[in-house]
Amino acid sequence: MPSHLFAERSAQPPGRGTVDALISQTRRLRGDVDAVRRDAMVDDDDPQGRWQRALCDLAVHHLDDLGTHLGQLKEGLPPFEQLAGAPDEAPRPATGSLLSRVGTAEWNLLTDEVSWSGELHQIFGRPIESGPMSLDELPSMVFAEDQGLLTAMVTDCLIDGKPIDGEFRIVRSDGRVRTLHMTGEPVLDADGCTASMWAVLRDVSELRRSQRAVRESRDTLARKQHVDRTERRIAAELREAVLxxxxxxxxxxxxxxxxxxxxxxxxxxxxxxxxxxxxxxxxxxxxxxxxxxxxxxxxxxxxxxxxxxxxxxxxxxxxxxxxxxxxxxxxxxxxxxxxxxxxxxxxxxxxxxxxxxxxxxxxxxxxxxxxxxxxxxxxxxxxxxxxxxxxxxxxxxxxxxxxxxxxxxxxxxxxxxxxxxxxxxxxxxxxxxxxxxxxxxxxxxxxxxxxxxxxxxxxxxxxxxxxx
Incomplete structure (x- = not known):
């Protein structure tokens, strides 16, 4: 949902041929990285192999996201009703796909009306018939450690007009923990006052899990390399001492x-x-x-x-x-x-x-x-x-x-x-x-x-x- 803040700005979308070329390049690169990932399937006892495999997984996640974003750019902006998820006949992406991990929301401060896309309902594990959650209800699903961060982001947006850009974790009703990245902006009325707030929420759980695996495998590899260097030094000194x-x-x-x-x-x-x-x-x-x-x-x-x-x-x-x-x-x-x-x-x-x-x-x-x-x-x-x-x-x-x-x-x-x-x-x-x-x-x-x-x-x- 576009922000009213940027309504006066105009931009020409890239040509379809340019986007098609980018999509083809992304697909080829994704295939190459996936081939490297398959070759990196090594023994789990090998820290360097685990680190290489984790990096490949992370790269594949990014390329999957890039490919889908380019596909959306090629298709153009969907109708408003599809973004809001209102009509039941609107096509739904398969659960687990990239599109099911990105949802939109708008909270109207004047009418207290809340609009969630169907994808956002899927991300929160909340049935559409239960309706969207208000800004006051939203923290109830958020990790206690992250509630202050969410409150600060929303307050800065509504009071000071600052854009939203941050992450928090939620616990769904089925007990699954998800990490969400939230970006958004205030929507101003004619007098420059905040009338509503819109946001895009993205489920980045798998991405963060891959990044965490890279960090952990990198740390394990660094520790192993330190141990190996120490052992080599001790072994060399011991051999030198007895010869x-x-x-x-x-x-x-x-x-x-x-x-x-x-x-x-x-x-x-x-x-x-x-x-x-x-x-x-x-x-x-x-x-x-x-x-x-x-x-x-x-x-x-x-x-x-x-x-x-x-x-x-x-x-x-x-x-x-x-x-x-x-x-x-x-x-x-x-x-x-x-x-x-x-x-x-x-x-x-x-x-x-x-x-x-x-x-x-x-x-x-x-x-x-x-x-x-x-x-x-x-x-x-x-x-x-x-x-x-x-x-x-x-x-x-x-x-x-x-x-x-x-x-x-x-x-x-x-x-x-x-x-x-x-x-x-x-x-x-x-x-x-x-x-x-x-x-x-x-x-x-x-x-x-x-x-x-x-x-x-x-x-x-x-x-x-x-x-x-």
């Missing part, structure tokens, strides 16, 4: 020149639990180890720290590599946080020049001697934590002065490169550079240069050990 401090310089085993490094995963948000370590024994021997625990995050990193601590303790106590892996398997199997792990443990005796080693599902060492490399024959051994009571075989190898051992976790050799063959072969291609390298740290630097560009799917560790 060797020497990293190729400083106080290292005297009989073996050792250096190591970790290569981060392509996805830097995933903090894995790879490790490398070297323990100098009291008798002059050295225990070398690398390994990996499945998973990411603080729990996985703390499990790695537990295993590495146990490994160091048993190594200092003189436990042989095969038995040591058996104890680690038992420890991981009985842990409160079950996990699987791979490991490689080597003991070098400087007196006999003998390397004794065992493996648990880890890539075997690579031996470089006189400018060529080869893969050592592995003893039997399955992943840590896979089966209780597993026994790990141990094998021996005589090493020569200037031999180079390369130990690494499986993140570095997983997969192949179509251009250059397997990554193990790429290791062998570095043999000549290893030969001229003065220190183990130079060998590690060479491997990082070779594999650093195509970063592994997960974290990986490498360690070079040259026999002095």
């Amino acid at each position: 060797p401090s020497w990293r190729g310089s400083g106080d290292r085993p005297a009989v073996v020149d050792v250096a190591g490094s970790c290569l981060a995963a392509e996805d830097s948000t995933l903090i894995g639990a790879n490790w490398f370590d070297a323990v100098q024994l009291a008798d002059g021997g050295v225990v070398l180890s690398v390994g990996d625990i499945t998973g990411h995050g603080v729990t996985t990193t703390s499990t790695m720290a537990m295993l590495l601590g146990a490994l160091r303790g048993m190594a200092m106590a003189g436990v042989r590599p095969g038995d040591l892996l058996g104890h680690l398997n038992q420890l991981l199997d009985s842990s409160a946080q079950p996990a699987l792990g791979s490991a490689l443990c080597c003991h070098f005796d400087p007196v006999t020049k003998t390397l004794r080693w065992a493996q648990a599902g880890n890539p075997v060492p690579l031996l470089f001697r006189h400018g060529t490399g080869r893969v050592l024959t592995p003893p039997a051994g399955m992943l840590l934590g896979a089966s209780p009571g597993t026994e790990y075989e141990q094998t021996e190898l005589l090493l020569l002065a200037d031999d180079l051992l390369v130990l690494h976790t499986d993140g570095l050799t997983r997969g192949t490169d179509a251009r250059e063959g397997s990554r193990v072969e790429r290791f062998f291609s570095l043999a000549s550079r290893f030969t001229v390298a003065r220190e183990a740290q130079d060998c590690v630097r060479t491997m990082i240069e070779e594999f650093g560009e195509d970063r592994p799917e997960g974290d990986a560790c490498v360690m070079a050990a040259r026999i002095r």
Whole structure:
């Protein structure tokens, strides 16, 4: 119902062709958004997926409203009787459609006459035969918390001539709670006094519900991202604290020149639990180890720290590599946080020049001697934590002065490169550079240069050990 306040203003409606084009664009955009919404149907445990889906739902609501408004604009202004909902034969929109969520009303202050459209009766859940509600009756259906807001809007409109624009919640007779957006203006008589007030009330319950879902899912996603960042920081600090401090310089085993490094995963948000370590024994021997625990995050990193601590303790106590892996398997199997792990443990005796080693599902060492490399024959051994009571075989190898051992976790050799063959072969291609390298740290630097560009799917560790 148009306001008398703006009767002197004239405006030309847009051409039908322009509106048709806008309707077509809206329909195409609505279809595209709906396709994105279907693709966003993910697990409810995924906060980011819920947020994306909620945004799509909200966008669809807006586009539905826009499409219907453009349709009304195309059809032009309906007869007054249809707006007022007076004739019973006037067409009624289906309940639940957009049109059934928009109703009009006018309250005449001079005659106390009230006019409601049929749609407004539907919104309030009030039978037409019960008649419309006066301004005094209206607050009876409004939430107690919102009654003051409604009263202030109506008073400002009637007394000060201010336009109405606000929302309030109602409780229908069937117990359903609806959120209504009310816009309106006073209608002035010839003397400039308020004669009546007209308003358009729109049921925005679904729209507000979608907006609330966006806010809640966004907040949940923000909290999860904060937790993830905190966990990544703690995991990185924990791993940094337990890995060797020497990293190729400083106080290292005297009989073996050792250096190591970790290569981060392509996805830097995933903090894995790879490790490398070297323990100098009291008798002059050295225990070398690398390994990996499945998973990411603080729990996985703390499990790695537990295993590495146990490994160091048993190594200092003189436990042989095969038995040591058996104890680690038992420890991981009985842990409160079950996990699987791979490991490689080597003991070098400087007196006999003998390397004794065992493996648990880890890539075997690579031996470089006189400018060529080869893969050592592995003893039997399955992943840590896979089966209780597993026994790990141990094998021996005589090493020569200037031999180079390369130990690494499986993140570095997983997969192949179509251009250059397997990554193990790429290791062998570095043999000549290893030969001229003065220190183990130079060998590690060479491997990082070779594999650093195509970063592994997960974290990986490498360690070079040259026999002095």
